Amino acid sequence: MADRMTVGVIGGTGMLGRSLVSGLLDGGVVRPGELWVANRSGARGDLPEGVRVTADASELVAACDVVILSVPPGHFDALEIDASGRLVISVMAGVSRDRIAAHTGASRVARAMSSPAAARRLAFSPWCGELDEADRARVAAVLGACGTTAEVADEAQIEVFTALTGPVPGFVAQFAAAMADYATRRGVAPEVVDMAMRQLFLSAGEMLAGDAPTAQAHVQGMIDYAGTTAAGLLAMQAAGVQQVVDEGLDAAVARTREIGG
Numbered sequence: 370m371a372d373r374m375t376v377g378v379i380g381g382t383g384m385l386g387r388s389l390v391s392g393l394l395d396g397g398v399v400r401p402g403e404l405w406v407a408n409r410s411g412a413r414g415d416l417p418e419g420v421r422v423t424a425d426a427s428e429l430v431a432a433c434d435v436v437i438l439s440v441p442p443g444h445f446d447a448l449e450i451d452a453s454g455r456l457v458i459s460v461m462a463g464v465s466r467d468r469i470a471a472h473t474g475a476s477r478v479a480r481a482m483s484s485p486a487a488a489r490r491l492a493f494s495p496w497c498g499e500l501d502e503a504d505r506a507r508v509a510a511v512l513g514a515c516g517t518t519a520e521v522a523d524e525a526q527i528e529v530f531t532a533l534t535g536p537v538p539g540f541v542a543q544f545a546a547a548m549a550d551y552a553t554r555r556g557v558a559p560e561v562v563d564m565a566m567r568q569l570f571l572s573a574g575e576m577l578a579g580d581a582p583t584a585q586a587h588v589q590g591m592i593d594y595a596g597t598t599a600a601g602l603l604a605m606q607a608a609g610v611q612q613v614v615d616e617g618l619d620a621a622v623a624r625t626r627e628i629g630g
């Protein structure tokens with residue numbers, strides 16, 4: 370259990386940062402008065418009352434125990450902060466712990482990935498970093514407030530999750546769109562297709578979550594049932610669905626390494 374802490378989110382009104390702010394507050398890990406946000410304009414937008422907002426990231430760093438870096442990777446070099454003595458948690462795609470430490474002076478750095486699902490406390494936020502027990506508890510509390518979290522072995526694994534779970538709905542949306550396209554091309558009214566996809570992915574999400582069997586077990590169960598779905602799954606597997614997924618995710622991981630600098 371982490372002690373109470375003051376947390377700052379640099380980029381906290383951006384797409385991901387604002388979601389993390391909601392997760393942190395709704396998850397109870399900070400109260401509004403314990404939360405700072407920095408962005409380039411200093412505008413507070415729709416941030417809850419009590420959250421401190423600044424255009425000066427250094428002011429945030431001076432006030433916070435934990436600093437979350439959520440700026441675009443391409444803006445990181447221009448961010449001038451001295452975070453020595455602070456616990457830094459980066460959710461930036463591609464930027465390495467070494468680069469973060471060298472540029473900010475921080476020696477306590479967790480590299481993490483999260484997603485805008487944090488706004489609903491539904492993100493999966495893996496992290497890695499060489500930290501003591503107290504800092505590990507802080508990272509777990511911060512990321513756990515936004516959904517679920519797990520420590521992973523190294524930064525290469527964070528890059529896998531930058532492809533897999535960073536984008537929400539991400540590649541799941543591509544699969545839904547392909548299925549919707551199939552039905553539309555067979556004459557089903559677009560509004561009915563849309564209604565069907567929303568219900569399918571809502572129910573599928575619930576049936577794959579929590580303590581349900583794994584996705585692989587679901588697929589095997591449908592193949593073992595040997596009905597209509599088995600015919601479709603086996604045809605997709607024979608057509609190379611795994612290779613298509615591998616190629617897409619490999620491209621996303623490669624881009625992650627590129628944009629991180």
Ligand SMILES: NC(=O)C1=CN([C@@H]2O[C@H](COP(=O)(O)OP(=O)(O)OC[C@H]3O[C@@H](n4cnc5c(N)ncnc54)[C@H](O)[C@@H]3O)[C@@H](O)[C@H]2O)C=CC1
Pocket residue numbers: 379380381382383384385386407408409410424426439440441442444447448449460461462482483484485535536537
């Ligand atoms: N949007 C997404 O779905 C995801 C984004 N990420 C990562 O999160 C980070 C942020 O992404 P988004 O929220 O999409 O970007 P965004 O463009 O929506 O927001 C970026 C924010 O950073 C602020 N900012 C930039 N430079 C700053 C500075 N020097 N001082 C203070 N604030 C500064 C901007 O004012 C803005 O509020 C990126 O590194 C991205 O790779 C990771 C997972 C998912």
Ligand SMILES: O=C(O)[C@@H]1CCC=N1
Pocket residue numbers: 462531532535536
């Ligand atoms: O697409 C992107 O660049 C962001 C980073 C990870 C997930 N979404």
